Amino acid sequence: MSSIYMIQGKKIVTVSKLGSIENGAMIIEKGKISEIGDRKILRKRYPSIPLIDCSDSVITPSLIDCHTHLLEFAPSSLYPVTPETHLLGGKAILFQTLSAGITAIGEQICGHPLCNFSIEDYRHAVIDLPLDISFATTSISIGFEHLAHFTSITKSSKVNKNDLIDPVLVKKIAQASDYPGENIFINATPANFTKIEVPRAGEIIYTLEELKQIVDIYHQLGKQIGAHVAGENGIKMALEARVDVLHHAHGISDELIKEAAKQHTKIVATPLGGTHLGPNSPEEILKLVENDISVSISTDSYLPPYKGTSWLPFQDDKLKGPDVLMLIAQPAMKLLKKNQYDENDILALITANPANVLGKEDCIGRLDKGMDANFLVSDGIPGLEITEIEKLKQVYFRGVKVIDRTNNK
Ligand SMILES: [Zn+2]
The missing domain is CATH 2.30.40.10 (Urease, subunit C, domain 1)
Structure with a gap:
């Protein structure tokens, strides 16, 4: 060329x-x-x-998908990979991502029992690919009967709740993070497990005081922090602790929307699912936009589609990938159009706004x-x-x- x-x-x-x-x-x-x-x-x-x-x-x-789990969780969910071929499976997924029109992603590295890779291993695997990848290093809490905690730094080894608030470990996680992805899970996640397997999904993991200390560590390093959060109590805590980006924010109330707007908190909506609550509806996304909140729509893939919404077009339980970004964004985008929003402002939900979450708004989107x-x-x-x-x-x-x-x- x-x-x-x-x-x-x-x-x-x-x-x-x-x-x-x-x-x-x-x-x-x-x-x-x-x-x-x-x-x-x-x-x-x-x-x-x-x-x-x-x-x-x-x-x-x-397009930009600023909340994905393509390299850590997806390969073993989709393919019969071994540790030797795990990252090759990841690259196959990244090719599909690119062919779905997505040239930038925000990828979460949470720690995973089956993956003993370090953040450097992931960075190295993708270095020459024609994709702009930002990594968020995170800790994660999964809502099993015995809560399971992992971190990107401790890789496949389980950690305790106390480790999640250890300033030394939090600092290491924060330092390795490129952007405010879901750096902490305020609520335990159901991940891709069934309700019976994760009875404690949704449980709040941190006290407000602990949350504030973690946010302070990020801010002292000059970094923004994002959180996986859903439900009014968790969102209220996240806003009080001055978290910069709310991922999911499922179940956000009108009052909390006003508060998020006042604080200029960004929101990454995931209409496909991703928490213990029903995902963001088109009406909710409209409301966020009407309140001048910077909203991104993201897949959080790979995820099984949440059951019982009127706006998701899926009839099956199959895991959905980044190739459904346009499909899951469309109901909200059409609703914005119906409400006289300009097509540029509407397209920003899957381009300029996620570029802003990634901190790359001067280069892409x-x-x-x-x-x-x-x-x-x-x-x-x-x-x-x-x-x-x-x-x-x-x-x-x-x-x-x-x-x-x-x-x-
Ligand atoms: Zn996620």
Whole structure:
């Protein structure tokens, strides 16, 4: 691929201050966007550089899933891997992620009984892949009858509740974390277990005082902290302790929404499930947006779809991956459209807002001068107008076409 080229589309939904540009084009130079605007004007300015003509397609930023468990938990759930092939299975999953139009993920490393890998092992495994991966190192508490606690630092060895609040260990976890993922589990998680297996899912693990001390450790290191949290009591504690990002926030009340807005707390909604409570409904996501909260929609995959919602289209119990991001985001995105929100603001839920959670808002998630050339060529606006990954014709990562569905039909 040429180091400089122009690409034009029927429309570019930039998710930047430029909004949507009909008959738009971008100049891509060395993996970045050097110009963006009207295609006739840009062609005049750059008459002889190679042109990629996508005049029948929509161009948008590529998607960002800022809460995933693809490298640690998913390989052994999906494939018959051994420790020797675990990370190879993980790479297969990452390829599927990329082919679903997602070029950046926020990946959680929690500690896992079957995986004795360190955070460095995971970082090393993905170093040359055409994907922007941020890691959140975390501790995790699983709601078995005897609660099971793990941390990314202690890997496959179980730890005690007291270890979770040990300032030395908390500091190590915080230092290794790239971004505020679900660094701590305020409530015990059901993970992917059935209700009978995890009777204590939802139980609050920390006192407010303990929570405040953990948050302080992150903040003293200049890091933001995110928490897995659901239910009014847990969310109230998270806000009082000044947690920066609430992951899930299932069951958030109107009053707590107001409080989160006041504190500029970001929320990562997971409409597929992920806690002991019913997941975020489209109406709840609308309410968060109406209160000017920065909301991201994320898959938390791989997860079995929560049963009993009216908005999830799944009829089976199969684990769902990042390829359902558009599908699970669509009900909320359509509801926002119905409420007169601009398509750029709507698309931000799976592009610019998660980029902001990852702390990479100056590089990815929007199409504008100087940003990484990570974009999709599609039949429509991802999530809002299309949900099938087959309609994502091409995926570009830093200016390079990494997925192409146009010539293998
Ligand atoms: Zn999670």
